[in-house]
Amino acid sequence: MPELDAIDRRLIDELQGGFPICAEPYAEVAGRLGIGEEELLARLGELLGQRVLTRFGPMYQIERIGGAFTLAALAVPEARYEEVAAQVNALPQVAHNYRREHQLNMWFVLATETPDGIGEAISRIERTTGLNVRNFPKEREYFVEMKLAVRT
Amino acid sequence: MIDDIDRALIVATQGGLPLVPRPYHAVAGRLGIAPEEVMARLEKLLANGVIRRIGAVPNHYAIGWTANGMTVWDVPEESVDEVGAEVGALDFVTHCYRRPRALPEWPYNLFAMVHGSTHDEVRSKAGIIAGLLGARSRAHDILFSSRILKKSGLRI
Incomplete structure (x- = not known):
């Protein structure tokens, strides 16, 4: 870095x-x-x-304009990891995607303009990858604060 | 709700603000409206929460927060709102949400994102949460992120 x-x-x-x-x-x-x-x-x-900053500008909350967000996960076989990451990332509805060390090893945020868009995006990912998407929509938000001070 | 001009403004700025001395004028030029209107609309979107904030999104890894753990907790329904508020108030938790379980493989209903410089630091912070929850948590896990696969923010 x-x-x-x-x-x-x-x-x-x-x-x-x-x-x-x-x-x-x-x-x-x-x-x-x-x-x-x-x-x-x-x-x-x-x-x-340099990608020290990934974005600079207004952060929109899509839920406030009738859109929807969800957190979803996949258990991806290691041998197919790169291929599935590319398939998932190809959807514009995928706002973030992280590898995490767990049996559920791919965690992504879907953001869509309408609530129906979430189900459509999930179906599309399931069709493309042949894997079962676990959907974890937010039921309640207790705290969100993205600010982290520079530590280096 | 938003109108077509707001929508065009969101599309024009969701990828970022132009790096020029008068960025709102530049956006106005692209949309064919007055700069004052761009600024007034952004103020309104900020006031009603459509815009959470205007600023920079750092790559956490690049600014020293190299360990990121999604801590997940199995909390009984009757305690989850109380516990969520307590965990959300901790200064090292950046997001805290209640989400549905996916039984039997996923018993966790409270998600709290914890950042640190090392996995051990995240584990020790998760230990603080575990202490705070006591018997109100039946099980927990930490899912460390090992790679950012995509981080583009939303696109409408």
């Missing part, structure tokens, strides 16, 4: 939320960090290019 300097670390912590909505938001954030706007844009581009 690339080395992060002190400014990168502050930038990542500063930008995890609360990006301003105004004509020149980068200039405002750059001012808070004590660097120039050009430097902020360059560093942000670099961090995205």
Whole structure:
């Protein structure tokens, strides 16, 4: 992983939320960090290019516009792991996908524009992979806070 | 609910904001509407929770959080809401949800994501949760992530 300097670390912590909505938001954030706007844009581009940041922008909650989310899992035979990962990832409805060390070894989040889209995506994955999808829809949310401070 | 312009705005920004001095102006130019309208609509989407936040999503591995464990707990129905609130309040838990069991192979109904620098750190944090739950948890497991296969965020 690339080395992060002190400014990168502050930038990542500063930008995890609360990006301003105004004509020149980068200039405002750059001012808070004590660097120039050009430097902020360059560093942000670099961090995205290196995949230290995976995204920068508004985080949408699809449920609030009539869409749906679910967490689902597969028990994938090791010999087919790469092939199945490619088949699952090919669906645009798959927002995240992680390998986890368990008999259920592939865990992915489906996000769809309508509640029916979840069932359709699951059927499609089952047809394509020949594997049985376990669906774990959220029944209640107790806490969500994605912010983690830079530790390196 | 959202209208067609909101929808176009979501499609235009779900992949990220442009890295230019006036990003909302750039989005407005693409949509053929005024920058003030883009900003006003984003403010409204933020206020009503359609946008959770505007900012950066770090790759947890790249910023030092190299161990990630999905801890899962089998909690009796009558305790799960109380337990969920307590676990969600712990500072090292980033997500905490109640989800259905898939019996017999999956008895767990409470999911709490725990991050750390090492597996041992995650295990010791899971131990803190286990202590907090006591007899209210009948069984638990930790599923460590070993690879990010995809992390693109949602696309409508």
